[in-house]
Amino acid sequence: xxxxxxxxxxxxxxxxxxxxxxxxxxxxxxxxxxxxxxxxxxxxxxxxxxxxxxxxxxxxxxxxxxxxxxxxxxxxxxxxxxxxxxxxxxxxxxxxxxxxxxxxxxxxxxxxxxxxxxxxxxxxxxxxxxxxxxxxxxxxxxxxxxxxxxxxxxxxxxxxxxxxxxxxxxxxxxxxxxxxxxxxxxxxxxxxxxxxxxxxxxxxxxxxxxxxxxxxxxxxxxxxxxxxxxxxxxxxxxxxxxxxxxxxxxxxxxxxxxxxxxxxxxxxxxxxxxxxxxxxxxxxxxxxxxxxxxxxxxxxxxxxxxxxxxxxxxxxxxxxx
Amino acid sequence: xxxxxxxxxxxxxxxxxxxxxxxxxxxxxxxxxxxxxxxxxxxxxxxxxxxxxxxxxxxxxxxxxxxxxxxxxxxxxxxxxxxxxxxxxxxxxxxxxxxxxxxxxxxxxxxxxxxxxxxxxxxxxxxxxxxxxxxxxxxxxxxxxxxxxxxxxxxxxxxxxxxxxxx
Numbered sequence: 001x002x003x004x005x006x007x008x009x010x011x012x013x014x015x016x017x018x019x020x021x022x023x024x025x026x027x028x029x030x031x032x033x034x035x036x037x038x039x040x041x042x043x044x045x046x047x048x049x050x051x052x053x054x055x056x057x058x059x060x061x062x063x064x065x066x067x068x069x070x071x072x073x074x075x076x077x078x079x080x081x082x083x084x085x086x087x088x089x090x091x092x093x094x095x096x097x098x099x100x101x102x103x104x105x106x107x108x109x110x111x112x113x114x115x116x117x118x119x120x121x122x123x124x125x126x127x128x129x130x131x132x133x134x135x136x137x138x139x140x141x142x143x144x145x146x147x148x149x150x151x152x153x154x155x156x157x158x159x160x161x162x163x164x165x166x167x168x169x170x171x172x173x174x175x176x177x178x179x180x181x182x183x184x185x186x187x188x189x190x191x192x193x194x195x196x197x198x199x200x201x202x203x204x205x206x207x208x209x210x211x212x213x214x215x216x217x218x219x220x221x222x223x224x225x226x227x228x229x230x231x232x233x234x235x236x237x238x239x240x241x242x243x244x245x246x247x248x249x250x251x252x253x254x255x256x257x258x259x260x261x262x263x264x265x266x267x268x269x270x271x272x273x274x275x276x277x278x279x280x281x282x283x284x285x286x287x288x289x290x291x292x293x294x295x296x297x298x299x300x301x302x303x304x305x306x307x308x309x310x311x312x313x314x315x316x317x318x319x320x321x
Numbered sequence: 322x323x324x325x326x327x328x329x330x331x332x333x334x335x336x337x338x339x340x341x342x343x344x345x346x347x348x349x350x351x352x353x354x355x356x357x358x359x360x361x362x363x364x365x366x367x368x369x370x371x372x373x374x375x376x377x378x379x380x381x382x383x384x385x386x387x388x389x390x391x392x393x394x395x396x397x398x399x400x401x402x403x404x405x406x407x408x409x410x411x412x413x414x415x416x417x418x419x420x421x422x423x424x425x426x427x428x429x430x431x432x433x434x435x436x437x438x439x440x441x442x443x444x445x446x447x448x449x450x451x452x453x454x455x456x457x458x459x460x461x462x463x464x465x466x467x468x469x470x471x472x473x474x475x476x477x478x479x480x481x482x483x484x485x486x487x488x
Contacts, residue, residue, distance in 0.1 A: 048430070051382065318391045
């Protein structure tokens with residue numbers, strides 16, 4: 001095997017062969033993905049919304065955890081690249097009968113899979129798969145445990161670049177449940193790699209522990225301090241299970257302190273954009289008038305997400321291990 | 322080094338003269354990225370054609386994607402007019418195997434059904450691997466397979482040809 005020990009996502013020439021995490025990806029690789037996504041954005045507006053780059057390839061969507069939206073955007077992206085897409089609802093199939101992850105992969109590889117798009121509750125599951133597939137097979141992490149959600153991170157970077165052009169003079173505030181969020185982790189790695197001078201992690205102590213400072217972010221336990229003069233505000237979804245886990249008093253209490261309302265948004269720069277990975281909980285982390293307001297770019301994020309996933313899939317499938 | 326000398330400016334003048342009679346009402350110039358796009362831009366101005374020329378990229382329809390992957394450059398297609406029903410005049414600097422021409426014709430049809438497609442090139446270097454012939458070529462040359470003929474454009478917009486050894 002010629003796998004790069006330090007970064008299994010890159011081949012010996014430094015080219016992307018899997019997308020597992022944004023952590024450790026060189027800036028040039030991230031920028032190449034964003035540039036390529038720009039080309040694909042226009043493909044989605046053509047009369048024929050399809051290009052033949054993945055013609056004859058089989059992409060298996062392996063979702064060990066449910067996610068209709070992410071799975072759908074991967075499916076659309078693969079189909080617009082002319083791939084054949086097979087969706088497996090693993091949560092309800094062989095694994096439930098006791099088959100191991102690697103046995104599942106071995107069986108699907110025997111069906112001549114060319115790419116696996118994997119979402120798994122266990123951090124690191126896509127790495128394990130990438131280590132065991134044949135050299136021509138590629139793996140995309142569609143979210144693993146609390147670890148990473150690299151395509152969401154990349155589409156967030158695409159969105160920021162689209163609206164703000166330059167990363168090197170921005171203040172970006174990520175608000176909410178940072179500690180459990182793979183989106184936050186991927187965003188932080190991407191933002192620091194792209195040269196954003198100030199990244200803030202904003203939320204209560206239970207969800208934004210002080211040791212996040214090690215990732216190069218400024219930790220704020222006060223919402224006003226956290227979003228003041230920000231250029232970009234990324235709101236995270238508050239997962240209901242956190243309420244029962246005694247990490248938060250109540251949804252109402254959270255909204256009062258950290259929910260994004262028009263009044264709080266007024267503290268940010270007048271041209272600040274508001275992002276959210278979805279699905280949004282109106283009235284829990286974000287007020288409806290903000291989610292639907294003029295500064296919200298939540299729906300463009302979804303559109304950009306397809307182009308970014310097309311870019312990732314076409315780049316990795318064009319590179320050899 | 323080679324003794325081949327191609328005066329790109331003289332060839333361009335010849336190309337412009339021979340492209341003019343190919344134009345019909347509703348014709349549109351589309352340059353193949355990147356050299357052909359420079360030629361189309363200048364032809365659009367010199368032939369005093371209304372509107373803007375188009376630029377087309379082969380990147381998304383290349384037949385060697387499996388070996389080469391996606392190029393690192395962003396050579397995106399931009400067609401600032403309706404393709405449906407239009408007479409398209411494709412412009413390229415160097416015609417070789419014909420594979421790029423095939424790819425951009427596929428790309429073109431993703432935007433609509435043109436009434437016709439005609440090909441005009443600055444230099445035809447032979448070596449075709451597909452049944453594609455230009456309606457106009459300002460020069461025909463014979464080169465070794467490992468030689469690459471590249472068009473360059475200086476700051477004043479003037480063209481020169483460079484002969485390189487391909488890797």
